[in-house]
Amino acid sequence: MKKNLILLILAMTAFSGHAMAQERLSKYPPSASPDRIILNITRDPATSMAVTWRTDTTIHETLAQVTVNLPTVFLADSASVVSGIYEDIEGDGVVGRFHSVQFTGLTPGTTYAYRVGSGPAVSEWFTFTTAESGEAPFSFIYFGDSQLGSKSLYARVIRQAYRSTPGAAMMLFGGDLVDGGSGSTLHDDEWGDWHAAAGFITSEVPVVAAPGNHEYYDPAERSKRELNRYWRAGFTLPENGPAGLEETAYSVDYQGVRFIIVNSDEMIRNEAFAKSQTDWVETLLKDNLCKWTVAIFHHPVYSTSARRDNTVVRENLKPLFDRYGVDLVLTGHDHTYARGMLEPEESGIKKGQAGTVYVVSVSGSKQYRQDADQWWQAGLTNTQLWQEISVDGNRLAYRAYDASGNLADQFVITRKKNGSKRIDTP
Ligand SMILES: [Fe+2]
Ligand SMILES: [Fe+2]
Numbered sequence: 001m002k003k004n005l006i007l008l009i010l011a012m013t014a015f016s017g018h019a020m021a022q023e024r025l026s027k028y029p030p031s032a033s034p035d036r037i038i039l040n041i042t043r044d045p046a047t048s049m050a051v052t053w054r055t056d057t058t059i060h061e062t063l064a065q066v067t068v069n070l071p072t073v074f075l076a077d078s079a080s081v082v083s084g085i086y087e088d089i090e091g092d093g094v095v096g097r098f099h100s101v102q103f104t105g106l107t108p109g110t111t112y113a114y115r116v117g118s119g120p121a122v123s124e125w126f127t128f129t130t131a132e133s134g135e136a137p138f139s140f141i142y143f144g145d146s147q148l149g150s151k152s153l154y155a156r157v158i159r160q161a162y163r164s165t166p167g168a169a170m171m172l173f174g175g176d177l178v179d180g181g182s183g184s185t186l187h188d189d190e191w192g193d194w195h196a197a198a199g200f201i202t203s204e205v206p207v208v209a210a211p212g213n214h215e216y217y218d219p220a221e222r223s224k225r226e227l228n229r230y231w232r233a234g235f236t237l238p239e240n241g242p243a244g245l246e247e248t249a250y251s252v253d254y255q256g257v258r259f260i261i262v263n264s265d266e267m268i269r270n271e272a273f274a275k276s277q278t279d280w281v282e283t284l285l286k287d288n289l290c291k292w293t294v295a296i297f298h299h300p301v302y303s304t305s306a307r308r309d310n311t312v313v314r315e316n317l318k319p320l321f322d323r324y325g326v327d328l329v330l331t332g333h334d335h336t337y338a339r340g341m342l343e344p345e346e347s348g349i350k351k352g353q354a355g356t357v358y359v360v361s362v363s364g365s366k367q368y369r370q371d372a373d374q375w376w377q378a379g380l381t382n383t384q385l386w387q388e389i390s391v392d393g394n395r396l397a398y399r400a401y402d403a404s405g406n407l408a409d410q411f412v413i414t415r416k417k418n419g420s421k422r423i424d425t426p
Contacts, residue, residue: 024185025093028192030056032121034099036195036234037203041170041252043238045131046108049206050236053116053123054096062086062099066114068107069127075113087233091186098233108133126203131169135256135291137392138169141205142296144332144361144385145176146194147214153365153384153403155197160405161386162201168388169254171205174332174361175212175265175298182218182226191230209235210261211248212298212333225269237261242276249277251284257391258290262297264331268312278316285324291415292391293326300331300360304338304370304379321356322347327396327413327421329358330387335368337361337385337400339409340376341423354413354421361385361400377425378409 028035032055040050051064065079072078084101099116106112109132113125131138141161146154162168177194181187195202216225232247241249241261248263260281266273285293299310301318321329338360347355358375367382384403389396394416400409411425 026188026192028188028196029094030054030096032056032058034117034121034123036098036191037116037123037126038195038235039126039128039203039206040236041206041208041238041254042102043240043250043252045206045252045254046133047106047130048102048104049106049112049128049130050100050102051114051116052098052100052234052236054098054234055117055121057088057095057097059097059099059117059121061118062101063118064101064103064114064116066103066106066112069111069113075125079113089186089229089233091181091184091229092188094188096188096233098230100236102236106130109136126200128204128206129169132255135393137390138255139165139167139388139390140170140172140254141165141168142172142174142330142359142361142387142389143363144174145212145214145335145366146173146178146197146364147176147366148179149193149365150178150190150197151193154194154363157363157384157386157403158198158201160401160403161388162205164401164405165388168205170208171202172259172296172330173207173209174296174330175210176214176332177209177212178214178228180214180217182224182228186228186230191234207235208252208259208261208296209237210297211263211265213265216265225265242273242280245273245277249280253290255391256290257292257294258284258288260284260293260295262295262317264297264299264310264313267297267316268299268310274312274316278320281317282320285320285326288324291394292328292396293324294328294330294389295321295326296330298331299333300338301329301358302338302340302360302372302375304334304336304360304372304376305368306372308334309372322349325419325421326356328389328398329356331358331360332362334360335362335366336370337378337380337383337408338370338376339378339400339411342375354423357398357411357413357423359387359400361387380408383408
């Protein structure tokens with residue numbers, strides 16, 4: 001009897017172990033057909049574009065085709081075949097083969113068609129448009145943390161954003177795209193959900209992404225912080241930032257706007273990366289021929305919670321933003337919405353002049369309270385949002401929309417002839 005009981009316990013333990021292993025199996029196994037097809041911004045968006053996708057390991061070559069988006073059905077006849085590289089990432093019971101290709105030598109302001117894969121395992125044709133070579137009006141979209149439940153609730157946000165601004169030049173993500181995972185537990189489902197929410201949208205609108213702390217978070221060992229292995233495999237972002245932060249800190253000039261993407265997690269946790277990024281940001285601001293400057297990173301310069309202050313980020317970056325007149329700083333992490341500008345004396349600028357506008361936003365389901373001293377002029381809680389920013393000459397118009405598509409906040413920055421700015425909140 002006792003022996004039988006021990007056997008039963010052993011059998012139950014084995015079964016529950018099996019059940020636990022089962023829980024880690026992704027519901028999004030790769031196949032020979034490309035999926036997770038992501039268009040990535042490059043350092044020269046007027047003449048190049050990068051694309052990444054996933055297959056299983058039966059596909060042994062990385063091939064894509066690209067051609068001007070002609071009306072003919074015989075697109076393949078005029079397409080160039082471009083080869084690239086792949087990398088295998090294993091976790092959650094799946095091995096994903098992540099492919100990466102760069103399209104170069106493209107013509108500015110031109111719409112292209114592309115597809116990835118080959119033979120029977122080829123994607124549909126997608127389209128994208130290269131940037132103009134100089135200053136020209138355009139719009140872009142920003143999303144704070146999608147992070148949790150992206151298939152369930154963030155999906156409606158990115159889809160409404162796309163419907164609202166179908167011609168958006170790019171989609172910016174301020175980190176915590178997913179909740180976590182590293183080692184053998186990659187939480188592949190979360191990445192699968194993130195891609196499923198966007199569908200074809202991020203195959204046609206290039207992504208600009210900054211990593212958040214949850215792209216470093218290790219649920220098994222919190223002190224072990226390595227960049228989520230899906231980041232560099234699943235994106236092909238620029239590598240023109242400080243050494244050691246490739247694809248996580250970089251810059252892009254797009255039609256008169258300088259975008260500076262900072263890896264704020266490494267800034268907070270690594271003194272050397274704080275210094276190298278601060279020096280690099282100053283160089284980008286000092287030698288800036290663009291009329292507008294937008295910085296994107298995860299940890300807010302000013303938090304909406306008293307317990308979530310990011311002094312390292314503020315002490316390193318705010319003096320530069322003030323000195324060089326950065327226009328807009330887009331952040332996430334606090335899971336609320338706040339938009340504010342400091343009093344001139346707090347930014348060292350003259351009275352009557354406008355300084356940097358700071359934004360904290362969230363696109364996903366995880367929501368926090370606001371309990372910091374109120375530095376913001378507009379704020380919301382328990383609300384999913386996206387931002388549409390339009391730049392046209394001396395005018396930058398910012399609109400924040402909630403998940404119902406209602407205008408939740410807006411302002412316009414007008415740059416005067418003498419270089420000073422005015423901010424109006426209609
Ligand atoms: Fe975060
Ligand atoms: Fe977050």
